Amino acid sequence: MPLLGKTLPVAALWLLLTAPANADGPQIAQVKTVEGIAFIVRDGSRITAKPGDSLYQHDIIETAADGAIGFTFIDNTVFSAGPGSQIALERFRYDSNNFHGEMLAGLRKGSLTAVSGDIARATPGAMKIRTPTAILGVSGTTFAVKVY
Numbered sequence: 001m002p003l004l005g006k007t008l009p010v011a012a013l014w015l016l017l018t019a020p021a022n023a024d025g026p027q028i029a030q031v032k033t034v035e036g037i038a039f040i041v042r043d044g045s046r047i048t049a050k051p052g053d054s055l056y057q058h059d060i061i062e063t064a065a066d067g068a069i070g071f072t073f074i075d076n077t078v079f080s081a082g083p084g085s086q087i088a089l090e091r092f093r094y095d096s097n098n099f100h101g102e103m104l105a106g107l108r109k110g111s112l113t114a115v116s117g118d119i120a121r122a123t124p125g126a127m128k129i130r131t132p133t134a135i136l137g138v139s140g141t142t143f144a145v146k147v148y
Contacts, residue, residue: 028092029055029073036066061087075101077117085110094119106130111146
């Protein structure tokens with residue numbers, strides 16, 4: 001019994017130290033490629049993006065004038081952002097048991113190419129991209145959009 005009393009605080013401390021800093025919920029995507037300079041903005045902190053980094057709901061992805069980034073969501077949706085882009089991962093929910101969910105990403109500036117995944121295939125229109133002037137409802141396809 002004394003071992004259990006010492007193990008629980010150590011395990012709790014380990015979880016706190018290894019948890020992503022200020023991540024909002026579970027991982028929703030992972031960075032696959034980075035060219036030039038790209039950042040993940042999370043809770044006001046700017047982190048230089050690199051392949052393998054986890055992405056979470058409410059993260060903002062930014063690319064510099066020479067930057068590009070590619071990332072894949074857990075529903076197999078793929079995003080690629082070009083130079084000078086800013087994408088907010090506003091809302092993401094996904095149930096891998098039935099492939100249903102919803103996604104809302106905000107393309108604030110720059111360019112985005114996307115290949116929709118399970119969410120758009122299972123529920124056409126459940127994936128949305130918000131721009132400063134429109135909201136695109138995706139029904140399962142490959143598309144590109146640019147915001148000036």
